[in-house]
Amino acid sequence: MINSEVRKKMVIIKDLVKSYGEHRVLNGFNMELYEGETLVIMGKSGSGKSVMIKCLIGLESHDSGTITIMNKNLDKMDADTLNEIRTEVGFLFQGSALYDSMSVRENLEFPLRRHIGKFGELDDATPLVMEALESVGLPQTIELMPEELSGGMKRRIALARTLILKPKIILYDEPTTGLDPITSKEIVLLMKSIQDKYKTSSIVITHDVDCARFIADRMILLIDGINYITGTFAELSKSDDPKVSAFFKT
Numbered sequence: 001m002i003n004s005e006v007r008k009k010m011v012i013i014k015d016l017v018k019s020y021g022e023h024r025v026l027n028g029f030n031m032e033l034y035e036g037e038t039l040v041i042m043g044k045s046g047s048g049k050s051v052m053i054k055c056l057i058g059l060e061s062h063d064s065g066t067i068t069i070m071n072k073n074l075d076k077m078d079a080d081t082l083n084e085i086r087t088e089v090g091f092l093f094q095g096s097a098l099y100d101s102m103s104v105r106e107n108l109e110f111p112l113r114r115h116i117g118k119f120g121e122l123d124d125a126t127p128l129v130m131e132a133l134e135s136v137g138l139p140q141t142i143e144l145m146p147e148e149l150s151g152g153m154k155r156r157i158a159l160a161r162t163l164i165l166k167p168k169i170i171l172y173d174e175p176t177t178g179l180d181p182i183t184s185k186e187i188v189l190l191m192k193s194i195q196d197k198y199k200t201s202s203i204v205i206t207h208d209v210d211c212a213r214f215i216a217d218r219m220i221l222l223i224d225g226i227n228y229i230t231g232t233f234a235e236l237s238k239s240d241d242p243k244v245s246a247f248f249k250t
């Protein structure tokens with residue numbers, strides 16, 4: 001592991017606060033994502049993991065604190081810069097919905113059309129679509145409709161749709177939830193291979209201890225609205241703190 005002091009920081013979150021009415025979900029959350037690392041965030045259901053990631057991508061506004069993505073402050077970004085940053089940050093939503101009325105090809109072309117600035121006007125997007133499908137092992141599905149795909153395949157296609165813009169950062173919100181253990185393992189292996197191939201920096205929100213063990217370079221537990229503890233899987237899983245050890249009991 002390279003010394004973290006000299007590693008480039010892709011994302012810095014400082015003292016993030018976010019409430020909905022009286023309900024303070026994030027209460028001074030801090031986080032740094034280093035270049036090339038996979039950072040796993042765990043926390044109980046309702047602890048604010050998805051909210052945190054939505055603030056990070058600017059889908060939700062935050063009350064206070066700062067978010068810096070690749071040296072740019074999210075609050076000070078104009079619409080064009082925010083759009084540009086969004087092409088560098090891929091987001092695999094919780095549930096990872098595909099557009100049901102669009103074919104796999106059309107689903108993958110969608111981000112290309114939306115962020116035309118990144119690759120310019122494309123006469124034929126097929127090579128990019130095929131490359132993304134090949135990296136998730138499903139090139140044969142290009143003309144299929146989502147209803148013709150299994151849950152695991154849909155998740156892979158959603159991942160391909162995230163990859164097509166060749167993002168520097170990928171945010172995964174519960175990438176294995178709802179999948180059987182074998183399919184979950186395949187998705188986690190795929191995430192790892194993508195990480196190795198594209199050298200992306202990733203944030204992975206998961207409840208899946210096996211996924212965390214396999215993929216995490218570092219982990220943060222989000223408890224009581226803060227970054228309660230940070231460390232490697234081995235460090236955190238040995239913790240005596242009952243709030244921490246509860247996550248690792250099987």
Ligand SMILES: Nc1ncnc2c1ncn2[C@@H]1O[C@H](COP(=O)(O)OP(=O)(O)OP(=O)(O)O)[C@@H](O)[C@H]1O
Binds near residue numbers: 044
């Ligand atoms: N748009 C919203 N309006 C009001 N409350 C919200 C909104 N979005 C989220 N919340 C609340 O914020 C809290 C955190 O929600 P969040 O979705 O981040 O949880 P989570 O940690 O992702 O949980 P899970 O593991 O179940 O996905 C919850 O109490 C939720 O009800």
Ligand SMILES: [Mg+2]
Binds near residue numbers: 173
């Ligand atoms: Mg969530």
